[in-house]
Each structure stands twice: as C-alpha cells, then as structure tokens.
Amino acid sequence: MNWFDSVGALRAWAAAARPVFICGQERSGTSALQLAMSQHPALFAVPHVYETFIFSEPHNLRASSPRHMLQDYLRGPDNLLRLQERFAELGAQAGGDAGTLDDDDLIRAFFAFAADGVYPGQRPLEKTPAHVRCLPRVFRIFPQARVLACVREPTEVVDSYRRRLQREQALGKPREAWKWLDQTDDQLIYYMRQVDRALTEITTLVPGQVFQVPYGWLNADPLTAMTAICEFIGEPFDPAVMAPKAAWRDRIDERLGRPIGTASAPRPSTLSEETIAMLRKETWGLTRRWRVPGPLRPDPAAVG
Incomplete structure (x- = not known):
C-alpha cells in the first residue's frame, strides 16, 4: 500500500x-x-542548508506562497503543488477536502512525498x-x-x-x-x-x-x-x-x-x-x- x-x-x-x-x-x-x-x-x-520550520509552522504547506526554503527542500514549486494535490486526495479519501488533514498529517505527507519522489x-x-x-x-x-x-x-x-x-x-x-x-x-x-x-x-x-x-x-x-x-x-x-x-x-x-x-x-x-x-x-x-x-x-x- x-x-x-x-x-x-x-x-x-x-x-x-x-x-x-x-x-x-x-x-x-x-x-x-x-x-x-x-x-x-x-x-x-x-542540496542546501534549508530550514523548513515544518514542525513549528506546518500551515505553510497550504500557503500559496510558502517559505522559499520549504519549496527548495522539495526542489521547486512544482513539487510543492503536487504535494498540495496529494493533500486534496487524502482529504477526499477521509470524507472531506485538503483542509481535513490535521497538522501532523501535513508533516507526515511532506516527508513521505519527499522520500517517494524527491529523494527516492x-x-x-x-x-x-x-x-x-x-x-x-x-x-x-x-x-x-x-x-x-x-x-x-x-x-x-x-x-x-x-x-x-x-x-x-x-x-x-x-x-x-x-x-x-x-x-x-x-x-x-x-x-x-x-x-x-x-x-x-x-x-x-x-x-x-x-x-x-x-x-x-x-x-x-x-x-x-x-x-x-x-x-x-x-x-x-x-x-x-x-x-x-x-x-x-x-x-x-x-x-x-x-x-x-x-x-x-x-x-x-x-x-x-x-x-x-x-x-x-x-x-x-x-x-x-x-x-x-x-x-x-x-x-x-x-x-x-
């Protein structure tokens, strides 16, 4: 799975x-x-000394213009957009939308996405x-x-x-x-x-x-x-x-x-x-x- x-x-x-x-x-x-x-x-x-602040500011993952280091960690805004699409898919599967995911799940999805498609x-x-x-x-x-x-x-x-x-x-x-x-x-x-x-x-x-x-x-x-x-x-x-x-x-x-x-x-x-x-x-x-x-x-x- x-x-x-x-x-x-x-x-x-x-x-x-x-x-x-x-x-x-x-x-x-x-x-x-x-x-x-x-x-x-x-x-x-x-590739850089990025500081994501992902554990203290997970809400940035939903922002249209998140911290640039957060985007760079995923190697570009296109990957961030794909991650945000995953939020919507996961939320729909849970009977809601992207906003259904809590902050901890946003953090989980961020690292899972990076492990799957950015740094496989x-x-x-x-x-x-x-x-x-x-x-x-x-x-x-x-x-x-x-x-x-x-x-x-x-x-x-x-x-x-x-x-x-x-x-x-x-x-x-x-x-x-x-x-x-x-x-x-x-x-x-x-x-x-x-x-x-x-x-x-x-x-x-x-x-x-x-x-x-x-x-x-x-x-x-x-x-x-x-x-x-x-x-x-x-x-x-x-x-x-x-x-x-x-x-x-x-x-x-x-x-x-x-x-x-x-x-x-x-x-x-x-x-x-x-x-x-x-x-x-x-x-x-x-x-x-x-x-x-x-x-x-x-x-x-x-x-x-």
Missing part, C-alpha cells in the same frame, strides 16, 4: 520511517553537520535548529526518529552571533536578512536555557534517541564524531561525510565549503571580559552539560 492511498497508510509509513533530524542551539554547527550528513548515500541528498530510496534528513522546541511532536509523528542536537559553549554562541551580525551588516544586507542575529545577551541566554530545557525534558520521553553533538567535540575529532553519529543513526560510516563541498565556498559562510570539523573556535573577540564573565556565571550549568557528546538519557541522580 502506498502512503497516499489513505490517511491510515500515511500514518503507518511515518510510524515505520527512520528519519534523521538536526536541531539544537543556533550557531552551533547545525549547517555544517547537515551538509556532511547529506553526503551519506543513505540520507536525503539535500533515501531516509529523510532535515535541519532546523528551532525544531529543538518541537521534539515531543517530532517523536509523536516519527517514533523511530533519530535526532542530532547541536550545542556549543555559550560564550562562543554569543560571539558567533555577533561576528555573523557584523559580517551581514558589512555586506550591506537589509535588516530583514539579519534581524534574527540582532539579539541582546539576555535574549540569547534565555534562548540557550530554552534549548537546554527542551533537551533535558525529551530524555524522559525518548531516552537514547537524541544524540548531543557538542561543537568543540565535532571539531576536535571529526572522524571519531562522525563515526559515532553514523552508528547512532544505524548506518555504516561512509567517508563521503568527511569530504568538503567545494561548491559551497562563498555561499552563506565560506567555512561550509571545508570538510566537517575544520571550523575553528577562535577566542571570543566581540565580547568584553566583563561580558564573558557574566555569560560564564549565568550559563555554567549549560556549559557543563553541553560538553558531553552522545545519546541523552535521564540523569539517575535527578530521579527521586
């Missing part, structure tokens, strides 16, 4: 699927990791850092999913935001392109605590199905890290994940054209000593937890 034969078939497909999702703290290597994983022959060969024969792969806040929904829809959660030393996160903001502004880009980077220290601390809370809470729901990927660990020993990550998702290590994507040079960030693990972590240069001391004080718990790589499981010491 094909996934588009009925809503029941679609849900059965999702229950059996083994997608790989990359999320976590922004500016912590999610793009570099997605580019590396997209070169593994078992996973979607996603490969496991779903998707990267949106903000999906770390949607992990309960991710595992409700895809109970066999594997999630790679990228994290980074908090002072480096803040410094990375500042560096990227300066670079975008120096290029003369409009505010719309860089306003997401223009955050205060307090805002960034709040976001990092949200990420930490989301990762802590998901360990009790699906212990062992989220792999924490510290930025420093990935860059210090990329071969060991990528081997462990491949083992975690249940695929053999393939040297392709270590290769650079030369065509990416000068796009978004020239470092994305280098092999995985070659992005250095310079000492924060946009932050004052006072700011660094404040960040370390406010985020010491995150720093301690985010240094440890591997599958996340509940802390026995926290039980009872």
Whole structure:
C-alpha cells in the first residue's frame, strides 16, 4: 500500500520511517553537520542548508506562497503543488477536502512525498535548529526518529552571533536578512536555557534517541564524531561525510565549503571580559552539560 492511498497508510509509513533530524542551539554547527550528513548515500541528498520550520509552522504547506526554503527542500514549486494535490486526495479519501488533514498529517505527507519522489530510496534528513522546541511532536509523528542536537559553549554562541551580525551588516544586507542575529545577551541566554530545557525534558520521553553533538567535540575529532553519529543513526560510516563541498565556498559562510570539523573556535573577540564573565556565571550549568557528546538519557541522580 502506498502512503497516499489513505490517511491510515500515511500514518503507518511515518510510524515505520527512520528519519534523521538536526536541531539544537543556533550557531552551533547545525549547517555544517547537515551538509556532511547529506553526503551519506543513505540520507536525503539535500542540496542546501534549508530550514523548513515544518514542525513549528506546518500551515505553510497550504500557503500559496510558502517559505522559499520549504519549496527548495522539495526542489521547486512544482513539487510543492503536487504535494498540495496529494493533500486534496487524502482529504477526499477521509470524507472531506485538503483542509481535513490535521497538522501532523501535513508533516507526515511532506516527508513521505519527499522520500517517494524527491529523494527516492533515501531516509529523510532535515535541519532546523528551532525544531529543538518541537521534539515531543517530532517523536509523536516519527517514533523511530533519530535526532542530532547541536550545542556549543555559550560564550562562543554569543560571539558567533555577533561576528555573523557584523559580517551581514558589512555586506550591506537589509535588516530583514539579519534581524534574527540582532539579539541582546539576555535574549540569547534565555534562548540557550530554552534549548537546554527542551533537551533535558525529551530524555524522559525518548531516552537514547537524541544524540548531543557538542561543537568543540565535532571539531576536535571529526572522524571519531562522525563515526559515532553514523552508528547512532544505524548506518555504516561512509567517508563521503568527511569530504568538503567545494561548491559551497562563498555561499552563506565560506567555512561550509571545508570538510566537517575544520571550523575553528577562535577566542571570543566581540565580547568584553566583563561580558564573558557574566555569560560564564549565568550559563555554567549549560556549559557543563553541553560538553558531553552522545545519546541523552535521564540523569539517575535527578530521579527521586
């Protein structure tokens, strides 16, 4: 039975699927990791570092002008139109129309369509850092999913935001392109605590199905890290994940054209000593937890 034969078939497909999702703290290597994983022959060969926001904004799939990255992930607006036609077919089979499908079924259909016609024969792969806040929904829809959660030393996160903001502004880009980077220290601390809370809470729901990927660990020993990550998702290590994507040079960030693990972590240069001391004080718990790589499981010491 094909996934588009009925809503029941679609849900059965999702229950059996083994997608790989990359999320976590922004500016912590999610793009570099997605580019590396997209070169593994078992996973979607996603051609760009698209962020779909599919788990947080599934309604965009119904829009006449959805996020361009959502369309590009499906390799063009024509495929999106075909997917929307599938919505109508599934809705009719359920006794209604395209609007009959709930948001979870829209998400299921998005990935099923991509697996069937856009990246045939490969496991779903998707990267949106903000999906770390949607992990309960991710595992409700895809109970066999594997999630790679990228994290980074908090002072480096803040410094990375500042560096990227300066670079975008120096290029003369409009505010719309860089306003997401223009955050205060307090805002960034709040976001990092949200990420930490989301990762802590998901360990009790699906212990062992989220792999924490510290930025420093990935860059210090990329071969060991990528081997462990491949083992975690249940695929053999393939040297392709270590290769650079030369065509990416000068796009978004020239470092994305280098092999995985070659992005250095310079000492924060946009932050004052006072700011660094404040960040370390406010985020010491995150720093301690985010240094440890591997599958996340509940802390026995926290039980009872």
